[in-house]
Amino acid sequence: MSKIESNRLEQFRKEREEANEKVFDLDHLGIKRFFNIDNNTYKDGALPGQTKELLGLVASTVLRCNDCIDYHLEQSAKSGYTKDEIIDALNVALVVGGSIVIPHLRHAVDTLEILEEEGHLDS
Amino acid sequence: MSKIESNRLEQFRKEREEANEKVFDLDHLGIKRFFNIDNNTYKDGALPGQTKELLGLVASTVLRCNDCIDYHLEQSAKSGYTKDEIIDALNVALVVGGSIVIPHLRHAVDTLEILEEEGHLDS
Amino acid sequence: MSKIESNRLEQFRKEREEANEKVFDLDHLGIKRFFNIDNNTYKDGALPGQTKELLGLVASTVLRCNDCIDYHLEQSAKSGYTKDEIIDALNVALVVGGSIVIPHLRHAVDTLEILEEEGHLDS
Amino acid sequence: MSKIESNRLEQFRKEREEANEKVFDLDHLGIKRFFNIDNNTYKDGALPGQTKELLGLVASTVLRCNDCIDYHLEQSAKSGYTKDEIIDALNVALVVGGSIVIPHLRHAVDTLEILEEEGHLDS
Amino acid sequence: MSKIESNRLEQFRKEREEANEKVFDLDHLGIKRFFNIDNNTYKDGALPGQTKELLGLVASTVLRCNDCIDYHLEQSAKSGYTKDEIIDALNVALVVGGSIVIPHLRHAVDTLEILEEEGHLDS
Amino acid sequence: MSKIESNRLEQFRKEREEANEKVFDLDHLGIKRFFNIDNNTYKDGALPGQTKELLGLVASTVLRCNDCIDYHLEQSAKSGYTKDEIIDALNVALVVGGSIVIPHLRHAVDTLEILEEEGHLDS
Numbered sequence: 218m219s220k221i222e223s224n225r226l227e228q229f230r231k232e233r234e235e236a237n238e239k240v241f242d243l244d245h246l247g248i249k250r251f252f253n254i255d256n257n258t259y260k261d262g263a264l265p266g267q268t269k270e271l272l273g274l275v276a277s278t279v280l281r282c283n284d285c286i287d288y289h290l291e292q293s294a295k296s297g298y299t300k301d302e303i304i305d306a307l308n309v310a311l312v313v314g315g316s317i318v319i320p321h322l323r324h325a326v327d328t329l330e331i332l333e334e335e336g337h338l339d340s
Numbered sequence: 341m342s343k344i345e346s347n348r349l350e351q352f353r354k355e356r357e358e359a360n361e362k363v364f365d366l367d368h369l370g371i372k373r374f375f376n377i378d379n380n381t382y383k384d385g386a387l388p389g390q391t392k393e394l395l396g397l398v399a400s401t402v403l404r405c406n407d408c409i410d411y412h413l414e415q416s417a418k419s420g421y422t423k424d425e426i427i428d429a430l431n432v433a434l435v436v437g438g439s440i441v442i443p444h445l446r447h448a449v450d451t452l453e454i455l456e457e458e459g460h461l462d463s
Numbered sequence: 464m465s466k467i468e469s470n471r472l473e474q475f476r477k478e479r480e481e482a483n484e485k486v487f488d489l490d491h492l493g494i495k496r497f498f499n500i501d502n503n504t505y506k507d508g509a510l511p512g513q514t515k516e517l518l519g520l521v522a523s524t525v526l527r528c529n530d531c532i533d534y535h536l537e538q539s540a541k542s543g544y545t546k547d548e549i550i551d552a553l554n555v556a557l558v559v560g561g562s563i564v565i566p567h568l569r570h571a572v573d574t575l576e577i578l579e580e581e582g583h584l585d586s
Numbered sequence: 587m588s589k590i591e592s593n594r595l596e597q598f599r600k601e602r603e604e605a606n607e608k609v610f611d612l613d614h615l616g617i618k619r620f621f622n623i624d625n626n627t628y629k630d631g632a633l634p635g636q637t638k639e640l641l642g643l644v645a646s647t648v649l650r651c652n653d654c655i656d657y658h659l660e661q662s663a664k665s666g667y668t669k670d671e672i673i674d675a676l677n678v679a680l681v682v683g684g685s686i687v688i689p690h691l692r693h694a695v696d697t698l699e700i701l702e703e704e705g706h707l708d709s
Numbered sequence: 710m711s712k713i714e715s716n717r718l719e720q721f722r723k724e725r726e727e728a729n730e731k732v733f734d735l736d737h738l739g740i741k742r743f744f745n746i747d748n749n750t751y752k753d754g755a756l757p758g759q760t761k762e763l764l765g766l767v768a769s770t771v772l773r774c775n776d777c778i779d780y781h782l783e784q785s786a787k788s789g790y791t792k793d794e795i796i797d798a799l800n801v802a803l804v805v806g807g808s809i810v811i812p813h814l815r816h817a818v819d820t821l822e823i824l825e826e827e828g829h830l831d832s
Numbered sequence: 833m834s835k836i837e838s839n840r841l842e843q844f845r846k847e848r849e850e851a852n853e854k855v856f857d858l859d860h861l862g863i864k865r866f867f868n869i870d871n872n873t874y875k876d877g878a879l880p881g882q883t884k885e886l887l888g889l890v891a892s893t894v895l896r897c898n899d900c901i902d903y904h905l906e907q908s909a910k911s912g913y914t915k916d917e918i919i920d921a922l923n924v925a926l927v928v929g930g931s932i933v934i935p936h937l938r939h940a941v942d943t944l945e946i947l948e949e950e951g952h953l954d955s
Contacts, residue, residue: 236692263424284689301386315807323851359815438684446482509670547632561930566776569728605938755916793878
C-alpha cells in the first residue's frame with residue numbers, strides 16, 4: 218500500500234463513502250431526497266459550482282465540522298482554487314467564527330498538506 | 341423624508357453606524373484591533389474582496405445573524421453580484437444549515453427587495 | 464378587526480405566508496425542492512406526523528429559533544397534543560439546551576397562551 | 587472477550603459510566619442536581635418517557651453531539667422504537683439541521699447497526 | 710412616568726419577570742427545578758457569585774442571546790464590576806466568538822449606557 | 833519516556849504547537865493578526881489575565897470545543913485557580929449550555945486529573 222493510500226484523508230474518503238451507502242440503503246425517501254438536493258447544490262447554477270464549493274467550505278468551517286471541511290477542501294482544491302485562495306477563504310471563516318474556529322483551521326491546514334502531497338492542490 | 345430614507349434597511353444602517361462608533365469610543369485596544377481586522381478581511385487578497393463578501397454572507401446565514409446578513413447582502417450587491425447569484429449563495433446556506441435557516445432566508449429576500457428598490461441590486 | 468386577528472401570532476402567520484411566497488417566487492429550483500422536502504418531513508411515515516411535529520418543536524427550541532418554535536407549537540397543538548404534553552416536550556429542550564433556552568421558553572409560553580385563547584390548544 | 591463486549595459502543599458505555607462517576611465524585615452540589623434533573627427528564631410524565639427519549643435524540647442530533655446521539659439511540663431502541671421509526675426521527679433532525687448533520691447521521695446509522703447486532707433494536 | 714421607567718431595559722425587566730412567573734405557573738416540576746438550579750448557580754461558592762455573573766455574561770455573549778446578555782450585564786454591574794472590566798470581559802467573548810458577536814456587542818454597549826444613566830454602573 | 837510525557841494532554845500540547853506553527857507559516861497577514869489578538873486577549877487589562885482565562889474556559893465549554901477547553905483548563909490551573917474554583921466555573925457552563933455540555937464536562941474532568949498528576953493544579 219502506497220503512502221498516499223494509507224493517509225488519514227484516504228481513510229476518511231473510504232469510510233465516508235461506505236457510510237453514505239449505508240445511509241442510502243436505509244431507503245428512507247426523505248433522506249434520499251435530501252442527499253440528492255445536497256449533491257445538486259454544488260453544481261453550476263447562477264454561480265459556478267467552484268464558487269459554491271468555497272461557500273460550502275466556509276459554512277462548514279464556521280459550523281465547525283471537520284468531516285465537512287475535509288470534503289469541501291478536496292472539492293475546492295480539485296475545482297482549481299489554489300492553496301492561497303483557500304487559505305484566504307478560511308481566514309473569512311476565522312474572523313466571522315472567532316478563535317473557537319482555530320482547532321478546525323489547524324485541521325484544515327493538515328488536510329491541505331495531504332492534498333498537496335497527493336497532487337490535488339496547486340500552490 | 342423620502343420612502344427610501346425611511347425604510348427598515350436605512351434605519352439599520354444608521355443605528356449600526358452609530359452603535360459601531362460607540363463601541364469604538366470605548367477605546368478598548370483589543371476591540372479596536374478586532375474591528376480593524378474585520379474590515380481588512382473583505383479587502384482584495386488571494387481572493388477578490390467580492391468573493392469574500394459572498395463568503396461572509398453565507399457564514400452569517402448559517403450562523404443565523406440577520407444584522408450580519410443585511411450587511412453582507414448590501415456589500416455583495418454593491419460589489420456587483422446579481423440577485424440570482426446571491427440567491428444561489430443563500431441556497432448553499434439553506435442546504436448546509438437546514439430549515440432552521442428559513443426565517444433568515446425570508447429576511448434576506450425582504451432585504452434584497454429593498455436593495456433592488458434602492459437601485460443597489462442588478463436583477 | 465377582532466382581537467384574535469390582531470394578535471402577534473396572527474401577524475406572524477400572515478407575514479410568514481407572504482414571505483414564503485416571495486421565496487417561492489424566486490424560482491430557484493434548489494430552494495423549491497428544499498421547501499418541498501421540508502413540508503413532506505412532517506407527514507405520516509414510520510412515525511406519525513404528530514410525533515414529528517413535536518420533534519420539530521424540540522429541535523427548533525434547542526436551536527433557539529422563535530419563528531420555528533411558533534410554527535411547530537401551532538402544528539403540535541392542532542395535531543392534538545395537550546398543553547401539558549407540549550410543556551413536557553419543551554422541558555426536554557430546556558434540559559438539553561440549558562438556561563440559554565429560557566428566553567425562548569418564555570416566548571413559547573406566550574404563544575401557547577394565544578393558541579389557547581384561539582381555541583387551538585387543549586388544556 | 588466476545589465480539590459484542592469489544593465493540594465501539596460497549597467501550598463508550600464503560601467510559602461514559604466511569605467518567606460520570608468521576609463527575610459525581612467532584613461533589614459539586616450544582617452539578618449533582620443538574621445530573622439528577624437530567625435523569626428525571628426522560629421519565630414518564632405528561633409525555634411517556636419513550637417519546638422523550640426520541641425528543642432527546644433529535645435535540646442531540648441537531649446540536650451535533652455524537653456521545654449524546656449514541657446514548658439516546660440506545661435508550662430509544664430499548665424503549666421499543668423500531669429502526670424505521672428512529673430513522674424517521676433522524677430525518678427530522680437532518681432537515682431541520684441541514685447537511686452539516688450528515689456526518690452525525692452516518693455515525694448514528696453505524697451505532698444502530700451495533701444495537702441491531704446486540705439484539706437491542708427491532709427492525 | 711420617569712425617563713428611566715420608560716427605557717428599553719426597564720420594559721425588558723417587567724416583561725421578563727411577568728413571563729418567568731407564567732413559566733413558573735405552568736407547575737412543571739422539571740422546569741421549576743431547572744429554574745431553581747439556575748438561580749443557585751450564581752450564588753457564592755468556590756468562586757464568588759460576582760465572578761460567576763461575569764462567566765454567565767461571556768457564555769451568553771458567545772451563545773448570542775441578547776436577553777441573557779442584558780440580565781447578566783445588570784447583575785455584573787450591580788455586583789460591583791466597573792464598565793472597563795465588563796468591556797474587557799466582552800472582548801474575550803468577541804475574540805472567542807468572532808465577528809458574528811459584534812451585533813450583540815453593540816447591543817451590550819447600549820445596555821451599559823442605560824445602566825450608567827440609571828446609576829447602576831461605575832465608570 | 834515518563835508517564836507524564838506520554839499522556840493525552842502532552843500529546844495534545846505537542847500537536848497543537850506544531851500545527852499552530854504550520855498555520856503561522858502560511859504567512860497570511862489576517863490570520864497572523866488574529867493569532868496575535870488572540871494571545872493578547874488573555875493578558876492583564878481592566879481584568880486580570882487570570883480571570884480572562886476562566887472566561888475563555890467557560891466560553892469554550894458552552895461552545896463545546898474540547899481542544900479549547902484543554903488549553904484554557906491548563907492556563908486557568910497555572911494561573912492559580914484551584915480545582916474547586918475551576919469546577920465551579922464549569923458548572924456555570926453546564927447550566928447555561930445544558931446537558932449537551934455533559935460529554936465536554938466529562939472530558940474536562942479527565943484533563944483536570946492529568947493536570948493534577950502533573951502538579952499543575954492545586955486541590
